[in-house]
Amino acid sequence: MRIMILTGAGISAESGLGTFRNSGGMWSSYDLAEVATPQGFATDPDKVHDFYNARRKSVLSAEPNAAHIALARLERMLSGNVTIVTQNIDNLHERAGSRNIIHMHGEIVRALCNICRNRWDAPKTMRPDDACPKCGEAAIRPDVVWFGEIPYHLDHLDELLGTVELFVAIGTSGQVHPAAGFVQMAAASGARTLEINLEPTEITPYFDEVKFGTATSTVPAWVADLVSRL
Ligand code: OAD
Ligand code: ZN
Numbered sequence: 546m547r548i549m550i551l552t553g554a555g556i557s558a559e560s561g562l563g564t565f566r567n568s569g570g571m572w573s574s575y576d577l578a579e580v581a582t583p584q585g586f587a588t589d590p591d592k593v594h595d596f597y598n599a600r601r602k603s604v605l606s607a608e609p610n611a612a613h614i615a616l617a618r619l620e621r622m623l624s625g626n627v628t629i630v631t632q633n634i635d636n637l638h639e640r641a642g643s644r645n646i647i648h649m650h651g652e653i654v655r656a657l658c659n660i661c662r663n664r665w666d667a668p669k670t671m672r673p674d675d676a677c678p679k680c681g682e683a684a685i686r687p688d689v690v691w692f693g694e695i696p697y698h699l700d701h702l703d704e705l706l707g708t709v710e711l712f713v714a715i716g717t718s719g720q721v722h723p724a725a726g727f728v729q730m731a732a733a734s735g736a737r738t739l740e741i742n743l744e745p746t747e748i749t750p751y752f753d754e755v756k757f758g759t760a761t762s763t764v765p766a767w768v769a770d771l772v773s774r775l
Contacts, residue, residue: 555716617642719748
């Protein structure tokens with residue numbers, strides 16, 4: 546069975562990484578236009594680097610939780626048939642042992658040159674005057690997708706959504722496109738769909754089945770159930 550698992554900030558919440566849209570979430574303390582758009586970066590690159598430097602530091606000191614670990618186990622059990630598509634820029638899926646991961650919004654631990662598009666492992670701290678190791682220009686940025694930019698790997702995702710048999714969304718509010726539309730694309734391809742989230746979301750009505758609860762309790766239980774029926 547080909548399974549696509551779409552994850553969002555909710556899966557990393559219990560690892561201590563903040564979500565975006567709850568009260569007290571990232572977008573209530575920071576102005577999205579200032580720190581997560583190309584225009585914001587052009588206006589004040591120091592501020593944007595400070596924001597992502599702080600997030601990189603939090604990610605590196607966080608640990609994968611039981612939900613990340615359960616998904617890695619599922620991938621091992623169903624080798625070759627599980628793809629994790631994450632909107633998260635953290636590396637907790639990798640560190641939990643998952644291998645088949647698509648980072649559609651990029652990765653905080655990678656750097657990107659805005660001039661030559663070179664990518665490399667990010668230093669702990671980035672500054673606007675850091676030079677690209679390939680072209681030497683001071684155009685370094687975190688390798689993350691900002692609002693107004695096109696998410697990564699969309700062609701591949703389109704292909705996967707055309708053949709998926711089970712689509713599961715975990716810990717995402719379903720408010721950011723294109724990921725918010727994946728459930729309908731998967732359903733149109735004949736996939737069964739399951740949402741796992743703390744609470745109902747705007748896209749809950751599109752799923753065949755929903756499970757409400759924290760990721761660390763619901764995801765391991767769901768994986769154990771699925772594995773027991775293999
Ligand atoms: P949101 O912050 O919008 O949504 C997180 C979801 O996780 C909410 O529906 C919460 O109810 C749920 N949640 C919170 N804690 C949970 C827990 N312990 N267990 C299970 N669910 C929990 O985050 P995303 O949907 O990931 O993009 O946001 C999508 C994109 O918007 C992000 O990738 C980021 C953001 O702006 C960019 O920066 C481009
Ligand atoms: Zn360069």
